[in-house]
Amino acid sequence: MRNAVINEIYKLMKNDERIYFLTGDLGFHVLEKIEKDFSKRFINVGIAEQNMIGIAAGLALSGKKVYVYSIIPFVTMRCFEQIRDDLCYHDLDVTIIGVGSGLSYGILSGTHFALEDIAILRSLPNMTIFSPADEIEASQGIRAFNNYAHPIYMRIGKSIEPQIYKDSYEFRIGKSVVLKKGKDIVIFTTGSISHEVLKSAHLLKIQNNIDVMVINIHTIKPLEIKRIKEFIKDKKIIVSVEEHGLIGGLGSIILEIFSDNYINRNILRIGTKDHFIKEIGTQAYLRKILHLDANGIYDQIINYLHNEK
């Protein structure tokens, strides 16, 4: 996903001299093309994320469009106040590219995980959150957001994630996508874990004859509420799956929508629990032991259905 995003930004930079790309000393072997061809507009600010966001704000205030790039905790949590005051308060044309959604960094472990980022960033007024499922969606989003001119947090995976879409589709900011139709239950999901969700939907069908609708919410904020209401109609259960903590993420967002719209429904929220991940392993391993892989998601849904009875 990362390379697709960089390639897309490269194309935009080629046609628009207003675009700057800042990195916090990360992106080795990924960003060289931008560095080489747009040396003045590629700035490695060093390992200094607070300054990086401030510089992005100054550039944007002087009429530039800016991308900033780093690993998610460094480019969101380290400099959260700069994001709030400098970018969101001033409503600036700056896109934060955060690499390493959820457990992407695997063996690099706890400090590199991104399991609270959606919760904290969606609390900011003027902030838009874009969480693509694969590189096709990521590329389409970069193009669609090009003239958006507000702060965006783009949450992407680390390297090569499985492809969800076969081809380009009609991408619209805020419009969730039906990845799979189904009449029995609906699963809302976001990001690269959509792949596991689709597999779990397949398992539910072949093993239990449960027909699952899968909805990919690529724009977590702002979100089209009307469509959510349509998707839950006549569904036996509603599920949210995210590679993020259960506090404040996608599941919380949908619960808030229900509460604000007098929708009296429960949700099975699947994500990471309120504790740090002590286990060590790759993303695939961690998803498995945390019951966030296809089988784990399948088991959690089956247990929930069982308990409901």
Added chain:
Amino acid sequence: MQSFTQKIRLKVSRLRQLIVESLLPRESHHIGCSLSILDIVTVLYYSILRTNPKKPSDPDRDIFILSKGHGALAVYAVLYEKGFFSKDILMSYDRDGGKLPEHITHNISGVEVSTGSLGHGLPIGSGFALSFKNDRKDNKVYVLMSDGELNEGSNWESIMFAAHHKLSNLIAIIDLNGYQGYSTTEKVLDLSPLSEKFQSFGWNVHTVDGHNYEDMRLLFQKIQSETNTKPNVVIARTVKGKGIPFFEGKFESHYLSIDEETKKTILTQLQRN
């Protein structure tokens, strides 16, 4: 003919009255913090900065960022006096439903950046300076900071960055009044030797009496004609609460608010001078 010093003295005297007039009795504080920078801000706006109240977003303007956002009242008073907004806006300072909060806001004509949390102005100023430099534009960027503010690490990230990228169009001004939240800067987290710190980080370092109008003007003019590629810092020695005996030199003037009676007394004294 009026000398520059006489002209600015008169202007500052009027601005002090406006500042006191706009205070909300028993509520407004940070009065000493605004008074310590009033002379600097006045000299900048009346002899150095290219600004246009009729065209506040003029692409050829110089950028002024008040990084110590709690000194906003000094800037508001100057902007009003320059014609950026009307007097009723200035007099809405700190009032319920007003336009001007105690920390500087960009939601008013003439203010580029909202601050209030310390350590934000210099990074943003560096972004502006980088943009102008790359575009080969001669706009200058002035960032007025407090001395206590230099405790914030984000400034030092920026100080390294500005020197590395040769942002000679960036001018940081340190309001060296010697006080911060709890006590003197020396007692809380000693900044000295400040000049040497900036020098070793690759900046041109200038020191000046932050209440001497002519010296400041000459220094800022000299900096504008500087030919080397280093960013510039002006360490301006100031007195907290300068110009109003009730506040002058007093640490408490950071927090102190005044009642209606004291406000009247101070205004009468200022009008007499």
